[in-house]
Amino acid sequence: MDMRLRIPQCIDIQRLSGAPRSKSVLARSERMNRFVRVVAIASIAVLAAVPSIGKPLSRILAESGLSPLDMEMMIQAEAVLYSVSQPKTGTVEAWSNPETEAHGTVTIINRNANCIMLQHEAHMKGREKALQPKRKFCKDDEGAWRLSL
Known part of the structure; x- marks a missing residue:
């Protein structure tokens, strides 16, 4: 059985606009968008920091030290950087979660045509x-803006 994580080539992380929807459908859609964003950043953060051979994803996520709120704050910091009309290399956005004592920065490290590369530095309590x-x-x-591989 192939246990490698397969990530789609492109994930739309912004809310899709369209026909008016009921409040319950909008709430459900927002929860799903948040879940997808949290899973995406958790997967990338974990895969970049922890060897994953032989460990289930749930254990890797638990060992990362990041809470779902920490990951959401990282995503919000990214959005601040790419939401400006002309993102500039070297721009930094900081985030901090007093509840978990996790904190970090997101930096634009490269800009090429219509793409930017962001570098996270996330510090967790006890690591x-x-x-x-x-x-x-x-x-x-x-x-x-879409997450790209």
Whole structure:
């Protein structure tokens, strides 16, 4: 059985606009979007920092030290960086979660045409080594930023 994690080539992380929907459908959609974002960043952070051979994903995530709120804060810091009209290399956005004492920064380390490369540095309580995952975002033809591999 192939146990490798398969990640789609492109994930739309922005809310899709369209026909008006009921409040319950919108709430469900928002929860699903948040879940997808949290799983995406958790997977990248964990795979970048922890050897995964022989460990189930649930254990790897538990050992990462990041809470779902920590991951959401990392994603929000990313959004601040790529939401400006002309993201600039070297721009840094900080985040901090007083509840878990986790904190970090997200830096634009490269910009190429319609894509930017972001470098995270996430520090968790009780861990000496920071997680340092990189994530690439590209603008699609409609101007929406998408996570890209």
